[in-house]
Amino acid sequence: MDIIKVEHLCKEFSYYKKETGLQGSLKNLFHREILTKEAVRNVSFAVEKGEIVGLLGPNGAGKTTTLKMLSGILFPTSGNAVIDGFIPWERKNEFKRRFSIVMGQKNQLWWDLPASDSFYLNKCIYDIDDAAYRKTVEELSELLDVRELMNVQVRRLSLGERMKMEILAALIHRPQILFLDELTIGLDIISQQKIRDFLQYYNEQTKTTVILTSHYMRDIEALCRRAVIISHGQLVYDGELSKINHLMGDKKLLTLKGIGEIPAEKLAAFGRVREKKGAETVLEVPKDKLRETASAILSTLHVEDFTVTEVPLEESIALIFKKEVDSL
Amino acid sequence: MGSFFEDKKGDMSKYGAGRTFLSNVAAAAKRYLHLLHVFARFSLMSQLEYRANFVAGVAVETGWMLIKLLYVAVIYRAGINIGVLTPDHIMLFIGLYVLMTGFYMLYYGNFTSLSTMVREGQLDMYLVKPMSTQFLVTLRRLDFSLLLPDFVVGAVMVGIGWRRAGLPSDFGTVAGFLFLFMCSCLLTYSLFLIPHLLCFWIVSTRGITDMTAALWDFNNMPQMIYGRWMQRIGTFILPIFVITNFPGLFLMGELSDGMMIWAVAAPILAFVIARLVWKRALRSYTSASS
Numbered sequence: 353m354d355i356i357k358v359e360h361l362c363k364e365f366s367y368y369k370k371e372t373g374l375q376g377s378l379k380n381l382f383h384r385e386i387l388t389k390e391a392v393r394n395v396s397f398a399v400e401k402g403e404i405v406g407l408l409g410p411n412g413a414g415k416t417t418t419l420k421m422l423s424g425i426l427f428p429t430s431g432n433a434v435i436d437g438f439i440p441w442e443r444k445n446e447f448k449r450r451f452s453i454v455m456g457q458k459n460q461l462w463w464d465l466p467a468s469d470s471f472y473l474n475k476c477i478y479d480i481d482d483a484a485y486r487k488t489v490e491e492l493s494e495l496l497d498v499r500e501l502m503n504v505q506v507r508r509l510s511l512g513e514r515m516k517m518e519i520l521a522a523l524i525h526r527p528q529i530l531f532l533d534e535l536t537i538g539l540d541i542i543s544q545q546k547i548r549d550f551l552q553y554y555n556e557q558t559k560t561t562v563i564l565t566s567h568y569m570r571d572i573e574a575l576c577r578r579a580v581i582i583s584h585g586q587l588v589y590d591g592e593l594s595k596i597n598h599l600m601g602d603k604k605l606l607t608l609k610g611i612g613e614i615p616a617e618k619l620a621a622f623g624r625v626r627e628k629k630g631a632e633t634v635l636e637v638p639k640d641k642l643r644e645t646a647s648a649i650l651s652t653l654h655v656e657d658f659t660v661t662e663v664p665l666e667e668s669i670a671l672i673f674k675k676e677v678d679s680l
Numbered sequence: 681m682g683s684f685f686e687d688k689k690g691d692m693s694k695y696g697a698g699r700t701f702l703s704n705v706a707a708a709a710k711r712y713l714h715l716l717h718v719f720a721r722f723s724l725m726s727q728l729e730y731r732a733n734f735v736a737g738v739a740v741e742t743g744w745m746l747i748k749l750l751y752v753a754v755i756y757r758a759g760i761n762i763g764v765l766t767p768d769h770i771m772l773f774i775g776l777y778v779l780m781t782g783f784y785m786l787y788y789g790n791f792t793s794l795s796t797m798v799r800e801g802q803l804d805m806y807l808v809k810p811m812s813t814q815f816l817v818t819l820r821r822l823d824f825s826l827l828l829p830d831f832v833v834g835a836v837m838v839g840i841g842w843r844r845a846g847l848p849s850d851f852g853t854v855a856g857f858l859f860l861f862m863c864s865c866l867l868t869y870s871l872f873l874i875p876h877l878l879c880f881w882i883v884s885t886r887g888i889t890d891m892t893a894a895l896w897d898f899n900n901m902p903q904m905i906y907g908r909w910m911q912r913i914g915t916f917i918l919p920i921f922v923i924t925n926f927p928g929l930f931l932m933g934e935l936s937d938g939m940m941i942w943a944v945a946a947p948i949l950a951f952v953i954a955r956l957v958w959k960r961a962l963r964s965y966t967s968a969s970s
Contacts, residue, residue: 425803446810464725465726469722478810
């Protein structure tokens with residue numbers, strides 16, 4: 353059952369051109385050339401209850417604008433969206449109780465007070481009864497490993513700790529839908545991993561529907577089976593994450609170690625040489641020719657070790673972006 | 681009781697269904713009063729984190745207030761009467777202005793920060809909360825360092841002026857005065873919020889902020905010192921004189937029935953306009969890039 357249904361969503365922003373320097377500023381004082389930017393163009397997709405969907409795209413693609421429209425922060429220029437029976441930009445309180453949005457670059461916690469105070473404020477705003485509130489804070493603080501930090505002022509927390517507190521604050525009212533925008537931005541690898549683990553567990557346990565954006569492919573690979581890719585405001589891919597490589601030509605990477613100095617032309621006969629660093633060479637070969645290429649290499653070259661890996665997802669996605677730009 | 685994960689349910693019945701209109705209003709009022717109490721507590725706690733800044737805030741506001749007290753000292757020394765107003769009446773009016781300034785300053789910081797919130801997209805996190813965004817944005821931070829000196833001195837000035845001028849202090853008069861004072865609080869909030877809402881369209885509103893501050897200071901003396909046309913404009917077009925003059929005029933028995941109605945109608949009208957502009961402004965909100 354679709355809990356989120358987005359149809360032909362568009363968002364235009366108007367802005368004005370500003371030439372550099374004082375002359376440009378003075379010119380602007382009398383006349384401003386108004387321009388329009390189409391941040392989101394005709395985006396349609398649907399999300400089933402309990403699904404985690406990765407919303408991907410380069411900077412300025414329209415991911416955050418889409419999330420802001422879905423959470424009712426922005427009004428669309430045209431198009432429709434229905435989330436759990438509600439139109440987001442009508443901003444009904446009943447709707448607001450059903451979702452949460454966490455943005456890596458914005459915070460809702462009171463800076464000078466311990467996070468527990470902000471949790472209490474959310475308890476009052478969402479009208480949660482005492483027992484449910486206590487239980488939620490207790491369990492989530494345990495899972496996020498922040499129990500010892502509950503009485504530390506937010507300004508004294510590290511970025512990772514603060515982000516965990518932001519997540520906890522967003523989950524106090526047990527939302528059915530979560531929008532996560534660049535949640536792990538700026539975090540170290542361990543903090544990223546912990547937050548990913550938590551989200552995975554939380555989704556498994558509560559069947560909360562999640563749409564997340566992230567520039568870290570590890571977040572996406574660990575959490576999402578499905579990706580919606582937006583480039584220049586347009587939807588360019590909506591499907592399983594595992595099929596993206598297939599879409600881009602189904603290639604595999606063969607990393608050969610200890611093959612010594614072999615001319616590039618000789619190696620090119622086995623596949624495209626992607627990288628040659630010291631004794632390590634990475635070859636790109638078609639997936640259906642992997643077996644015969646590997647046995648040919650092993651029978652003709654002296655190889656100490658070799659590994660087979662997928663083409664990194666980032667590269668395939670980057671290719672999708674590039675294809676889209678070229679077709680514009 | 682099961683674990684949080686087992687206990688997840690979307691019970692929305694307590695938010696409206698099966699309730700009468702009046703009990704819904706009463707429940708909402710109770711909830712918002714409680715939220716205001718939490719905002720006040722958190723604001724005070726936040727301010728007390730920086731003790732030196734809090735004390736400096738009190739000192740600066742006390743300084744401003746002492747300047748206002750100089751007016752009173754000059755008036756007493758010179759024995760000036762303004763129309764029917766004796767120096768005691770003037771003390772009452774200036775006391776009302778000081779008192780109202782305290783209440784205005786309590787939430788004033790929220791108005792001035794509105795422009796930054798719009799420019800930097802900070803409104804995002806407030807728009808998704810299931811409560812009145814206007815209430816949350818305009819009353820979430822309360823500045824007690826500004827309220828404290830104005831409230832104490834203003835209340836004392838009103839008390840002294842009231843007594844020395846020999847004005848009635850029966851239950852009806854006190855209740856009427858308090859009612860008009862509350863109307864004035866609502867009028868102040870609504871009237872001075874509207875100009876700040878322009879930031880949704882023009883983004884930076886420093887000029888407007890300065891202008892509203894200048895308008896507010898028109899009330900630091902009774903309206904009678906201004907000409908007739910000025911008084912009419914300040915009462916009906918831009919009803920700033922209603923704020924501090926009407927409760928005082930009521931005590932003096934100088935407020936006609938028509939003006940009594942206007943004293944109640946003006947705040948309601950201003951609040952409705954502020955509400956409409958707020959709603960329109962939120963539609964124009966474009967957030968900021970992340």
